[in-house]
Every structure is written in structure tokens, then in C-alpha cells.
Amino acid sequence: MNRVDTKFVASTARLMPFLAMIQDEYLVQEVQGRRISGYKTLYFDTPEHAMYLIHQNGKGFREKIRMREYIGSDLVFLEVKDKSNRGRTEKVRIELPQWGDYKNDECSEFLGQRAKFELEYIQPHLQNTFQRITLVNKQRTERLTIDLSLGFQNMEINTEAELNHVMVIELKQDGYSISHSRKALRDLRILPMGFSKYCIGCALTNPRLKQNNFKDHLRALNRIEKLTL
Numbered sequence: 001m002n003r004v005d006t007k008f009v010a011s012t013a014r015l016m017p018f019l020a021m022i023q024d025e026y027l028v029q030e031v032q033g034r035r036i037s038g039y040k041t042l043y044f045d046t047p048e049h050a051m052y053l054i055h056q057n058g059k060g061f062r063e064k065i066r067m068r069e070y071i072g073s074d075l076v077f078l079e080v081k082d083k084s085n086r087g088r089t090e091k092v093r094i095e096l097p098q099w100g101d102y103k104n105d106e107c108s109e110f111l112g113q114r115a116k117f118e119l120e121y122i123q124p125h126l127q128n129t130f131q132r133i134t135l136v137n138k139q140r141t142e143r144l145t146i147d148l149s150l151g152f153q154n155m156e157i158n159t160e161a162e163l164n165h166v167m168v169i170e171l172k173q174d175g176y177s178i179s180h181s182r183k184a185l186r187d188l189r190i191l192p193m194g195f196s197k198y199c200i201g202c203a204l205t206n207p208r209l210k211q212n213n214f215k216d217h218l219r220a221l222n223r224i225e226k227l228t229l
Contacts, residue, residue, distance in 0.1 A: 005089045006182070008169040009217075010190045011224045012148060015167055021184040022135075026144065029134035031072055036148075038071035040099075040129050042155075043198045044122040049209065051117070052125075055199050056213050060085025063116050064198055069099050078102050080115045089172075124155045126201045137180065143172045144181050152201035161204035165225050168195050193217065 010018075028035050044065045045051045055062050064081040079093040094110050096102060108119040129151045135144040147170070150163040169190075171181060185191075195217065203211040203218060211218070 004087060004173050005083075006171045006173075006192050007195045008171070008185050008190050009193045009195050009220065009224070010167055010169070010188075011227060012165050012167045014188060014190065015146065015148075018169075018184055018188060018190075021187070022181050025180040026135040026137050029136065034072060036131050036133055037073070038129070039132055039147075040069040040071060041127065041197070042067045042124050043126045043128075043201075044117075045125040046117060046121055047123065049125070049202070052199055052202050052209065055196055056210055058213060064196075065111065065115055065117060065122060066198070067096070067099070067102055076101075078107050078110065080111065126198055126205070127153045127155060128197055128201050130197075135181075141173065141177055142179055142181070145170045145172070147197075150197070150201075152197075152205050154202070154205035157206060159205040161201070163204075163221060163225065165227075166221055168197075193220065 029037075031037050044067075051063055051065070062083045064079075066079050066081070067076065068079055069076045076096040076099050077093040078096055079091055081089065081091045083089050092114050094106065096107075103119075111117070111119045129149075131148045133146040133148075135146070136142070137144075147168040150166065150168070152161045154160070169181075169185070171179060173179070199214060200217060200221070202209055203214045
């Protein structure tokens with residue numbers, strides 16, 4: 001829950017070559033016999049999109065507040081994810097009885113203690129879904145997630161967007177160390193690229209939002225989608 005994250009974005013056509021290069025060094029997480037798990041996330045923000053704009057404006061400290069369901073595990077959490085100006089990510093969470101059950105005193109107290117934004121000042125802004133493969137290296141020093149089939153629904157203006165041919169790879173480490181996956185990605189010429197599912201989803205589904213700092217990312221995603229059609 002406290003780590004250094006590095007993200008990479010590439011075409012799904014490069015998934016199998018990447019897995020072939022690292023298969024001897026990693027174990028795959030299996031949940032109820034499945035090696036690909038479904039996720040559903042609801043992101044919250046203020047009516048003025050404060051959390052989105054903090055990221056878009058390049059501020060060092062960033063916070064995301066979200067409700068996440070781990071489909072297949074019947075687990076739902078309310079989560080606060082903070083990223084420091086040194087690139088370190090910390091996540092805290094509490095379990096919810098079911099999806100949508102966050103309007104209560106326990107959640108209000110949790111956010112009051114652990115988040116910059118309190119429950120009464122935020123509202124649902126974006127929902128997304130994706131499929132995830134999770135790998136752990138045999139030394140147990142890093143975790144690697146590969147997200148596929150990303151879909152976004154804007155809860156404010158009821159618009160949708162999909163990234164069917166894009167995969168987001170996230171390398172999660174306690175600290176910077178030698179990584180077989182990082183070397184494989186470099187050999188495949190897949191370079192690190194910032195990618196916030198919340199911010200990219202908002203930018204894709206609501207063109208009225210300020211998105212200057214995301215334009216290069218949006219162009220790169222558009223190129224990947226077009227190349228794989």
C-alpha cells in the first residue's frame with residue numbers, strides 16, 4: 001500500500017511478446033481459478049473537479065478518492081490514493097458491505113481522517129471498468145499489473161469511451177531495484193508514460209474540461225487505437 005509506481009502504455013498486440021519475455025521470472029495471481037480479474041471503479045471529485053485539475057495543472061501532491069469492486073472476489077472498498085511530489089504512492093482503504101454503500105458515518109469519518117476532501121464535498125464523477133492480470137516476481141520485490149479492456153462512463157454528462165486496444169502496465173515496487181519486466185519493456189521500446197485512469201477517462205468523456213497537459217497522452221492513445229484497428 002506504500003510503493004513507487006511506474007506506468008507504461010502500449011498496444012495489446014504487444015502483450016504476448018512481453019509475457020513470453022518475462023514468464024520465467026514471474027508468478028501469476030489466480031483468483032477462484034481465474035488469471036484475469038474484473039474491476040469496477042467509481043471516482044469521486046468536487047463539483048469544481050478539484051482533484052482532476054490538481055493533476056492536470058501539474059501539482060506535485062495528488063489525491064484520488066474511489067470506490068472499487070474486485071469482481072469475482074465479492075470485495076468492495078472505499079479507497080484514498082495519494083501520490084507525493086517524490087513519486088511515492090500510498091493507499092488506504094476500508095471495506096464496504098456492498099457497492100454504493102458509502103454514504104454513512106464510518107466512511108465520512110474515514111475520509112475526514114485520511115483524505116484532503118471530505119465526503120460531503122464530493123460526488124461521483126467517473127466510473128470505469130477493466131480486466132487485470134497481476135504478476136509477482138519470484139523474489140517478491142515487485143508486483144506488475146496489466147490492465148486491458150478499459151471502459152469509462154462519465155457520471156456527470158452521461159457519456160462513454162473505450163480503449164479496446166490499449167494496455168496499461170504498472171510496475172509497483174517498494175523502491176527502485178533491478179526489474180526483469182522493466183528490461184523487457186525497454187527491449188520492446190515501451191517507455192514509461194504517466195496514465196491516470198481517472199484523468200484520462202474524464203478527458204476522453206468530457207471535452208469541456210481543461211486538458212492541456214493530457215493532450216500528448218490522448219494523441220498517443222489515439223495512435224495506438226488506430227494502429228490496431
